[in-house]
Amino acid sequence: MMGSFSASPVPQPVIDALTDVSVSSTVGTQAGFQLRFTMGKQSVVQKMLNAGAFDPRQRVIIAVTINGATEVLMDGIITRQDISPSDKPGKSTLSITGLDLTALMDFLDLTGIPYPALPDFAIVELILAKYAVLGVIPLAIPASIPQIENPLDRFIKQQGSDYSFISAMARGVGAVFYLDPGPTPGKSLAYWGPDISKLFGSPQSALTINFDANTNRRSCLTTGVACDVSMR
Template sequence: MLKGIYLTLMIGPAVPVPAPQIVMDSLSNIQVTNSKDRSGFQLTFTVGKNSPLLTTMLPAGYLDPITTRVIIIVTLNGMPHVIMDGIVTNQEFSPSSESGKSNLTITGEDLSVVMDLIEKVIPYPAMPVIARIYTALAPYAALGITPVVIPPIIPVTKNPVTEGWETQKMTDRAYIKSEASRIGYIFFVQPGPLPGQSIAYFGPDANLPMPQPALSINMDAHTNVESLSFSLNGLAKTIRIYTILDPVTRKIPIVIPAPNISPFKPPLGIKPNLPAKLEYATQSAQLSPAEAAQDILGFLLNNSSAVSGNGSLDVMRYKGLLRARMLVGVRGAGITYDGLYYVDSVTHNIKQGEYKQNFTLSRDGLISNTPFVNV
């Protein structure tokens, strides 16, 4: 594809195999988006009316939705990176009157889409959250998905005799995401590290504390990004007031203010962004002490960042792949916005002879709290 960069595309039901040459020759564009919620991909093929992809392979079900699995691997300087392992969900064909200009577009999502196909009704008597999540993820081991489940900081288990039990009445993905949102966790499926393997992560929104090479702007020959912009949202931060009843008499109200700061994603600037909004939690007084503590902790973990950044880069000039859910340094943007950021999402745009990435960054606080960044 480019000097030092090689693309591997694997397609097939259950266990994908390398795509044949006729498919690779027709491939004109790949777009892959990795984020902390869910990831997706889009493959665009440019074909003629007599192309075997249209006349033979497509009618035979080669790219049928739901049954077709796609793995995309980028090898950079000898190191393979699995940037997508997903399922085809949509197929579009745009015929053209010009010879060889028809477009076939294949769209899909990561393997978590398989968890969203069948609604289930499953009781979980006397089972804590971690046991329920492992039970819901167990059937997907056949797809190479390894669960990584972090127990909640404040566990709550209902007594089935006096309090009843939890019952799942939705798809597995919807149920896991609802449980994650309730305790302030996130859930996503990340491809890799090897082809055919994925990690299903259920836990706090914590980025790997390993900074990637810095994004440099306005630094002449050292500039490695094409564009970069920042914004500061003064309404992003909130203080929520919780009112609970004392655990002994259940009559005396106790007021607890909760700031919008996550212990797993601390501010990366020395000038904090102050909260501008005040809101009151509803129905918190009806919860048990353990449930109220879990609700408060969930709010703390689901914090929002006031500073956000957007930009694009050329992989050849950056000399590496920018990865989501990790840290990255920024330099050349000025004293206010330089420093470390969390990488929220990355979109890979791959064409013949071109590999670019769009990215979004976030953090709390202005002015870097570190004297240097990894270059």
């Protein structure tokens, strides 16, 4: 799906020309993507390129459907395009690279906007409210006990862009900030709060005994004492 503001499905020939999809995502950082297409002089991809459909700041939504269920992998904007020409007909390559919607939060320097008598998580939700038109839903969880200072003594002023300011506040209290695309195309959850992955850790595999290649434990009994030996 692509578009200047609200993305819509691309023509089938564009899907057919897609040769590679790459999406990278790490908690607490901007997610990125890259798409590669083959194209010829009279191809639909070439015509869309000439019309500006692959220009920077165009919105891109990458989603896959498996067994009738749609999973959104990326909702972002194009930041760069590269063309690799070929002397063979229809073998030229168009590569587009981009970031998630946090890139739109990083364009304008809004230094100086005051936020009196507001805790950090409330400031985050107030800032993110302006991106609701893009389907961004804020979820800000206090990383610690909120402290509200007397605005007559001191109040917080924004420094830099929305993205840099929100990220700096997250680092200051040991929190993380990132966008989680979905659950439906055109929607994203903007999470600001404790790193949940560190709170709960990764799931452990089930103990499996006497199950051929899936066995990961071997039980034994030695001198009346039970022991458990890892196989992996």
